[in-house]
Amino acid sequence: MLESWRWFGPEDPVTLADARQAGAHGVVTALHHIYDGRAWTPEDVAERKALVEKAGMVWAVCESIPVASSLKLRDGKWRQTLDAWKTSLANLGRGGVPVVCYNFMPVVDWTRTNLLYPTEAGGFALRFDMIDFVAYDVFVLKRRNAEESYDVEVVSAARARLDRMGEDEILRLETNIIAGLPGGEDTHTRETIRTRIAAYDDLSPDDMRANLVAFLKEVVPVAAETGVRLAIHPDDPPFSLFGLPRVVSTAEDIATVLGAVDVPENGITLCAGSYGSRHGNDVVAMAERFADRIHFTHLRNVTKESDRSFIESEHLSGDVNMVSLIAVLRAEERRREAEGRADSVIPMRPDHGHLLIDDIKKTVNPGYSCIGRLKGLAELRGVIAAVDQFQG
Numbered sequence: 001m002l003e004s005w006r007w008f009g010p011e012d013p014v015t016l017a018d019a020r021q022a023g024a025h026g027v028v029t030a031l032h033h034i035y036d037g038r039a040w041t042p043e044d045v046a047e048r049k050a051l052v053e054k055a056g057m058v059w060a061v062c063e064s065i066p067v068a069s070s071l072k073l074r075d076g077k078w079r080q081t082l083d084a085w086k087t088s089l090a091n092l093g094r095g096g097v098p099v100v101c102y103n104f105m106p107v108v109d110w111t112r113t114n115l116l117y118p119t120e121a122g123g124f125a126l127r128f129d130m131i132d133f134v135a136y137d138v139f140v141l142k143r144r145n146a147e148e149s150y151d152v153e154v155v156s157a158a159r160a161r162l163d164r165m166g167e168d169e170i171l172r173l174e175t176n177i178i179a180g181l182p183g184g185e186d187t188h189t190r191e192t193i194r195t196r197i198a199a200y201d202d203l204s205p206d207d208m209r210a211n212l213v214a215f216l217k218e219v220v221p222v223a224a225e226t227g228v229r230l231a232i233h234p235d236d237p238p239f240s241l242f243g244l245p246r247v248v249s250t251a252e253d254i255a256t257v258l259g260a261v262d263v264p265e266n267g268i269t270l271c272a273g274s275y276g277s278r279h280g281n282d283v284v285a286m287a288e289r290f291a292d293r294i295h296f297t298h299l300r301n302v303t304k305e306s307d308r309s310f311i312e313s314e315h316l317s318g319d320v321n322m323v324s325l326i327a328v329l330r331a332e333e334r335r336r337e338a339e340g341r342a343d344s345v346i347p348m349r350p351d352h353g354h355l356l357i358d359d360i361k362k363t364v365n366p367g368y369s370c371i372g373r374l375k376g377l378a379e380l381r382g383v384i385a386a387v388d389q390f391q392g
Contacts, residue, residue, distance in 0.1 A: 001297075001329065001384060002026045002347040003377060004060050006368060009033065009048070013363060014370045016055035022374040023381065026060030026347050027052045028101075035066055039087035045095035060347040061296050062092050063101040064233070067215070072106050073199060074211050082215070086222045093226025099295050099347060100223070101269045103233040104212050106244045107196045108178065108188075110236035110274075115176055115366040116355070117311060124355040126312045126367050128237055128277070130305075134158035135165075136173055137242060141190060143197060149243045154307065197242050208245035213260040220261040229343060231267050231295040232257055236274040238281070239308065249278060251286050258293055267293040270329075273300035273351060276320040277310045284324045291332040295343065299326070299380050300351035312352050312367075315376040316383065326380070327387045334391075350376035 004026030005019035011032075019027065031040050031048060052059045065088050070078040092100060103109065113136075117127035135158035138146045147155050162170070178188040188196065203211075223230045238249030247253055254268055268290060275281045287294065301318030302310045316322050329346060336344035353372025355364070362369070 001326075001333065002060055002345050003381065004028050004347045004349040005373070005377075006063065006349055006351075007052075008365060008368070010051070012365070012368075014365075014368065014373075016052065016057065018370050020056055022370070022377055024349075024377065025057055026349075027055075027057045028061040028063045028347070028349050029059065030062050030064055037066075037068055037081055037084055039084040040065070040091055042091050042095060045091050045097065049095055049097070059097050061099040061101055061231075062097050063296075065089060065092075065100060065102055067102055067104055069106065069196065069199070071215055072104060072208065072211055073203065074214065075199075082218055086219055089219060089222050089228060090226045093223065093228040098227065098343070099229045099231055101231045101233050101296050103235070104208075104215070104248055105235050105246060106200055106208070107193065108241060108244075111177060111241060112366070113173060113176055119354060121354075123357075123372070124360070126352055128308075128310055130154070130307045130309045131157050131161050132173055133177065133241070135162040136170075136177055140170060140174060141194065141242075143194065143242055144201075146243065149240070193242075197244065200244050203245060205245040205247055209247045209256060212247060212257070216257065216261045216266060220263060220266045224263060224265040229265050229267055229295040231269040233269040233298075234271050234274040236271065236277075237308070237310070238274055238278040249275075250281060251289060254286065254290055258290065264293070267295040269296045269298065270294045271298040271300075271351070272320045272322070272325060273298065273302045273312060276318070277302045277304060279304060279308070283320045284328060287325055287328045287332075291328060292336075294329070294332065294346060297329060297346060297348045298351040299348050300376070312354075314354070315350060315379050322380070323383055323387065326383050327391065330384065330387050330391060348380070350380055 003024050005024035006028045009032050031044055049059050068081050070076040070081050112126045113129045113132040114127040116124045119125050134150050134154055137143055139162050178193050235246040235249045240246050272283050276283045301313040301320050303313045303318045304310045333344055350373045352367035353376045355369050356371045359369040359371045
């Protein structure tokens with residue numbers, strides 16, 4: 001596996017030199033400073049690629065080219081926006097970037113309610129608390145018909161939870177949910193997010209799925225022509241938020257995506273933590289079923305609770321059997337190598353490490369501190385070595 005590291009560009013407090021010291025060989029980055037929908041030029045791509053290579057690594061994955069709401073809704077200037085997306089994709093491919101990860105989540109990208117949840121060991125983890133989320137959605141944001149999205153017992157618990165919160169806690173919760181997290185498409189205020197959510201009121205999950213399929217039929221041929229493997233990232237968390245349709249959450253969703261344009265370039269990002277945070281998803285079985293179309297993987301772990309809350313665990317603990325998952329991925333790499341496939345090495349990265357030790361005193365992107373990811377990468381490297389010893 002190609003050990004990789006997410007880097008948010010020159011403004012990232014965790015540097016490329018840090019990634020190199022952690023043992024990463026691949027860099028996962030994007031042109032995070034160009035998020036206004038315009039096409040990324042060959043010069044933009046070459047400049048970023050040169051920075052990565054100067055640090056002694058390779059630009060292994062672009063994560064991500066933002067998919068604007070107009071493409072999910074097929075409204076407004078969607079045609080112009082789609083053409084710009086295709087141009088960015090083509091320029092990445094021609095510039096030598098082999099994999100592009102992207103997502104199709106509406107309005108909010110990956111979402112957590114607590115960015116500093118204390119762990120037993122003394123560090124801090126990311127957490128999604130369903131009751132906190134419902135408290136915000138129903139009683140703070142006051143989304144239209146929000147109560148209808150949840151069971152009566154959950155709404156009652158949310159009301160009681162909110163009553164115990166001070167104003168500072170409520171504002172912190174709102175910031176965590178809607179102000180934007182690293183790699184996200186957008187930031188919101190209470191007013192703008194209400195408007196964005198309302199734009200999806202008449203869009204059913206089937207409509208959203210149809211719009212995704214239409215998007216794929218446009219972009220996959222460009223990827224194939226320019227040597228790019230597309231890797232759609234799952235919804236995070238993989239269930240509806242704010243009553244919005246989310247259509248990349250289950251094994252059957254993956255089957256729909258891959259079947260829509262059934263060519264090797266149309267593949268997935270296997271994010272173990274995202275898929276693993278939905279009850280009923282067997283991440284190892286999903287990896288086995290779709291192994292030949294896994295173009296990129298995020299190796300992180302979660303511990304779920306009965307009400308759909310979850311905490312991001314240590315990389316080798318939690319509900320996903322990481323040893324079994326890595327065994328599946330390494331077996332797939334050997335199979336590809338035997339077939340002579342150019343993509344026999346699957347890029348992976350540790351994801352959302354805990355906030356630990358000296359990093360607790362620093363300003364870092366939530367989930368993307370240095371020490372926690374270094375620890376995760378070291379643990380994963382050890383599992384890979386052990387799996388290789390036994391699979392031989």
